[in-house]
Amino acid sequence: MPIRSPYPDVEIPEVSLFEFLFADGFGDRAGAPALIDGGSGATISFGELNAMVEKIAAALAERGVVKGDVVGLFAPNTPYWVASFHGVLRANAIVTSANSLYTPGELAHQLGDSGAKLLITISPFLDRATAAAKEAGLADDAIIVLDGAEGYTSLRDLLGTAAEAPAIEVTGDDTAVLPYSSGTTGRAKGVILTHRNLIANLLQIEPLGNVSSDTKILAVLPFFHIYGMTVMMNQGLHRRSTVVTMPKFDLAEFLRIVSEYKVQRVYIAPPVAVALAKHPIVDQYDLSCVDVIFSGAAPLDAELGHAVAKRLNCTVLQGYGMTEMSPVSHVIPDDRPDIDLNSCGFAVPNTECKLVDPDTGEEVGPGGRGELWVKGPNVMVGYLNNEEATAATLDADGYLHTGDVATVTEDGIFTIVDRVKELIKYKGYQVPPAELEALLLTHDKIADAAVIGVRDAEGEEVPKAFVVKQQNGADLTEDEVMDFVAERIAPHKKVRVVEFIGEVPKSAAGKILRKDLRAREASAS
Template sequence: MAPPLPPTVFKPSPRVVSYLTDGLLYGAHSSNNRDGITKRVGIAEINTQEGGMRAALETSIFFWQGVVKELKTPSPSFPPPHSQSEIHADTDQKMTQADLLVSSERLAAALQAQGVGPGDVIGVCSENSLEYCIPVLAALYVGATCATLSAGYTPRELMHAMSLSRPRLIFSSEGAEPLVREAADRVAGLAEEVVVMGRERQFLRHLTLEMFVSDYVSEQGRPQHFHLHRVEHPKEHVAFIFCSSGTTGLPKGVMITHHNVLSLLANQRYAVESDNLPLVEGYALGFLPMYHAYGLMILLYMLEFEATMVVMPHFNPETFLRTIQEYKITWCAMVPPILAFLAKHPMVLQYDLRSLARVGVGAAPVSGDLLRQFKTRFPHIEFIRQGYGMTELTLSALANNANNHDKLESVGKLVPGLEAKVIDESGRSLGAGKNGELCFRGCIVMKGYVNNPSATSQIIDREGWLHTGDVGYYDEEGSFYIVDRLKDLIKYKGFQVPPAELEAILMSHPGVMDAAVIGVPDEGAGELPKAFVVKTDAIVTAQQLVDYVNGQVSSAKKLRGGVQFVEAIPKNPSGKILRKELRGVVSPKSKL
């Protein structure tokens, strides 16, 4: 183990260092400082002169290396014509790498023929599908921005999202098409056309993807008159507009640049190679919603590294387990509720999941107890990576190998190209072991919120630090720990109570499948901690759970608001608890 670092900083040894991430050169002098800023530098070296990484930077494509080579130096034998890129979990329908390359190029050629390019936005509104990435890649090829939209939105929510990104064209699934048309008709000046994606000819009443392409591209196969758009300023050019999680109000449009994405993909490669693992081995399971930054970045990662992804349109417990068993899934990214389902639900024991070797989990906190339960049920899983991030950080700013048994509660260390600090309410940087707000600065910080400079300035300060709103700390070895959301802290008689701590204790009880804790108003105390619980055991009582928690916490953290049993905890698609929905149904009774 390395010797402990000074109490206010953790860095490599003092020297000038530099590193490459997909051709983006960073350099920094890593001498010690005293302002509590931490920096991860000098640890990732990628040869950008060979393979497709340099080409990807030059052509703005985030694509597997072979396809980038193929685009620059066409070869009929590359990519392999039968090499599978995606498989549909329900139908076993397959899309090869060659299919995807030709389809995305043909759509890009059609977009260029229609005059779509830099400054334009292409919307994608669909459930997960084999075709989802075709318009995504085509938009990147021509230098347009891709805005991903949830097919689960209400008309009001979709209208809001579309008014943020203002897409010129929208590519939709058949199921989402009525929703898209209703929203497009009610937002003036948007969506010249709605194109329905699908691989068959059943959409006779709609403009299909095939029809749209054939209107502009007459030849079969790869188009002859098509050129890739070179992005001259990757730090400024917006590749994606994602909607923020919207847990505290209507979502905002998060602008993610080409620079952000290239840096993220390089960090993903570095993280895997630093653990001496193959980039991808076997089949990966894709059930995270692709409209979300987490799901889409995983998809791009799989495409870049020539992996095969088995795609699930929606999450269904039986389909999820059956797919892992039948396709012998080896790699799966998930959110904490799915990790809890695997660790606790008796249904899981009916399936053979021994093929699963690597798991990534993020988007919300995971307790050490839950990780231990998961590892007890699945001792064969070789590698579990927990991370911390947010849409405004492209995906992941911190990453940890959960096989490090001494630090199961940690969300990891800084990824390359990033700085971090922990600050108090006055903005002063804190040292190791002290709780404060986490702030990050570097290559994966978003450009800002689209057409919202006021909201951007509230989260990114003048020095470029992104203020996360999350409370946490780091230890002397540079490992970070999340305490809770700053806005979610419960104020009990002047004490700050983190709901995540109480939720972790509840989740360690064998009779609890899921839990959420909020503060309910109280005239005497300000707020009282109250728990909402989904049971695995019908026998467990609310009082038993109150006693279970209260026996492990200090006085201010006791569940004076009680326990209420519910069928499900409301969460957004990335697994974050929607506490505002819980606050709307409580009728607190003071138990001072």
């Protein structure tokens, strides 16, 4: 039996995202700060943002952008990223948001695959942007440099147009964004998300979080990632909150901005939680303003989350999602801090879920483990130009096969326990890397950790831990790490190989890049 959300369905209007967020005006919030650049303090009000979006749309239309055209956005978090994003949508076009860390080759693949007509970037990224654009067949005049560069159109040029924005031609069923995701496996693919998908997810998360016009949200996770795009940027606009932006994570700057701007709501990935729980510099800042720290993008261990909550005297919550789900499908609500923090809470409104045994294809009930399948209005249309990957992920009944293994309680509380393809099979037993990683992070001399399966001398797959030492952990040995785990876990789950490294490779959203660790392992063998 499918498990429905315990929350009542929400009504999803058939409009574009621009109309949903901007068309009703901002009332007494028009002059209030919508966006603050955390580094400089530069502020854009809701009314100013609306005017910028209209001008950008008009200028893009002047340059030949029409309904269905794709515009690449390759820049870090700033208020101008937000204005550019919504300007593109207001021009009836589609945004493909690119990872700020991309190499020219990676960016060229995304531009070419998505069919991007223009690329919006910043001058520090211009070398990579021009190389990628050339490889993708775009001319130099197809590049817009927000902060200006000689020979290129700038944001100031766009805002200087005398033209009017075009009529709104898109509907809820039209594609709004093409973020790129590896999905359950493989090379990054364009995820087709419609205006309705994005609007639905904003309405689905609304009843579970206490976000209002009095809330300040910190946007340190990138807007190019769907977590930042929906949960920070667009939720802030939807709830008329103030969003404080950071271009990248730096702990001292993060702490300064939270303290200085009195940020109440902070969205993070688990690596930030490790720093908040363990780094001594945290005590130098007044973080009493923080009400809620919400973790997503990767599993957060409850013990680590409770350590953050205790240190900062705030509530720590967790959720779950995927780019393919716009992204949120499960949330621990603000008013349920009693829920086990190892869980990701309830399914959001309008969704139903199944847990399916990956070996037998049979549904499993409460207490059992199975791959999580999700169906709802936030689920993607499919992967761009990739029918095979779409068919492997979306079934005929509309369920998205997440690739994640979960459990559920009788009350409908879900817990992600691992990924289908990342489970280590040791002598027939399943060993979840995420469980070992969470345990390793409780060691006071371990700053970060990742676990993969490697082959031992007998060809058996065994768990190997890559460990980053804390500042006080110089004397930590491999044997101590293995003993620490062995004392706290079933024998078949023991870590059997340890390697100390300087940094665990992670995506911009905080997910461990196990493929990089496997490549490292392969090159060493």
